[in-house]
Amino acid sequence: MTQSREISLSVPVLARVEGEGALDLEVHGGHIETLRLRIFEPPRLFEKFLEGREYQEVPDMVARICGICPVAYQMSAVQAIEGIFGLAPDPWVRAMRRVFYCGEWIQSHSLHIHLLAAPDFLGYGSVAEMARAHPDTVRRGLALQALGNEIIRLFGGRSVHPVGARVGGFHRAPSRAEVAALQEQVGAALPGAEALVAWTASLNLPNDAQDFVSVALRHPDEYPMNEGRIVSSGGLDIPISDYEAHFVEHQEPHSTALYASLEGRPYLVGPLARLNLNLDRLHTPVREALGRTGIAFPSRNMFHSIVARAAEIHHALLEVTRLLEDYSAPEAPFAPATPRSGTGHGCTEAPRGLLWHRYDLDAAGQVRHARIVPPTSQNQARIEADLRRSLETLGLERDDEALRQQAEMVIRNYDPCISCATHFLTVRVGRR
Amino acid sequence: MSPVRILGIGSPFAGDDLGWRLAEALERAGLPRHFPAGMVHITLCDRPGSLLLPAMRGADLAILLDAMRSGAPPGTLRRLDMLELDDSAGLLSSHGFGVAAALALGRALEELPPRVLIYGTETGHAPSLPPLSDLVAILWPAIIGDIQASLDGLRMPYVPLFGGLEGATVVEPRGAPGEHHQGGHHPAQGAEVQVLNEVPEGSLPTEFRCQ
16 A cells, blocks of 8 residues: 655745745655656746847846846857857957956855855754854855945946846946946955855865766866856867757756756756866966865865855956956947847856857847757756755655755755746655 | 835836835835935835845835735735744745845844835735725825834934925924934834735725725
């Protein structure tokens, strides 16, 4: 006789996952029979919304896909469209786009480290609870997040869904005085960011080495952000235009987010994958700070993602410092574009990993077709593989609450951005 | 930095724009002009998350307009004091870190304005909400009263500029000097969760009354 029970838990801590997710777990004879992470992602609708739109509208429209990583969507889009038009960004535009993007990494990673992930590792149910015992830690996170937002606002006009980016560059160049004020703030934040690397490494992180394939961009001489080739820890090394030849998306009935696979296998994108594949591209002080943690990178422990995020905040602040040195505003903050038809690809490193776009434009620059592959859907199969393994390691005989906590911690560790909808994660456990 | 901030909370998407529409309607109706320039500022916040804290920083009074789901009939308007809010208050969030979480964080860090009020409007499925103008008609006097009470508490005289009040009469602050509150929490007036209108179950409300 089969004994099955259904439990629905609505959990306040699930406010620490962006958007809606549900986890279905079926355990049979002590083994996981079914494990489904059900998530909902909006970009599929955006792809249709974009059809028929003028190319100038695209950066503002795709910025609306996510409130946390709008810059990433804008940067992948302009790269693809400029590729079609044969428009190469000048050195000022290229450098300032990188600064703009650094702002997003800083704010997104700070948010995740302090407000979303740290309560897991310090043993609190919510960040408000943690803030009473660790107020300075939370304040540091909020201050770094605010600095990241300030950088985005300087170039984007506002920090959420910025409107400053355009095909060819920016609508406006910040003044020297504005940049000088920002440089001062960045300089003041640097020691804290370096200390953050050590702080994350000192957390009580589970020791859980796993076998996974890392995928990230790689650039000849920079830590990857706005451009590069797609590489993997398995030896893949392709131009971004070849993405569709190697990466396949498929649909599962339980999720509106597509599952992506590389040569038929799950893979990891995001800070840990990026760091694992680009250690030699980090600024020296970041490499040294990582070295002092005693953690050997490349790491196979997914929980080292939080250390990778801290390292990337440190790197981004150093990068902003470097790029804004001797700043002067250009005569024009953008290059004019002349539309032409064609297919273009854009791929940049969003805070959560590879964000790949493809656009087909007609001769007037109108979008005929768009395809957007966000990082969270690329990580979905990997999260499920990790969940399966982590829950079995924990012990499936543990009570539902213990399983739920472990599952949530594993999911949160990927910082999934499951935008929109509500914010409840329901865990259903069926036991037979 | 305006001492009174009115923040419309929401998103331009997914029908979660009620807080925005109410804030815009109050702006259009001229609520800030009811007070001296710079005293009252209305802002729209797009799923602010923890950014709600800097948006309120330095204010003496913050009034949040947000959608709410508490089981009451759609259109029910509730006025909550921050002191009464906990994680189960039912404020809707279309993003991971909602208003309730941000306020709880602000409280833990002792970084909230002395007074935070939330006007929550119970949402249902369109088109079950009452007309925006009906909601504004209820909000208008309630919010004017909140602001006036708060400014009185801070002994800030103000000149009503228009809107049913008598010309440019200077309204003197109430209360004796010794009753002046500086920072910290307001006295027990926080312990109130007020339903401003009653909406009969299952019917579209056409009239409201303030309690």
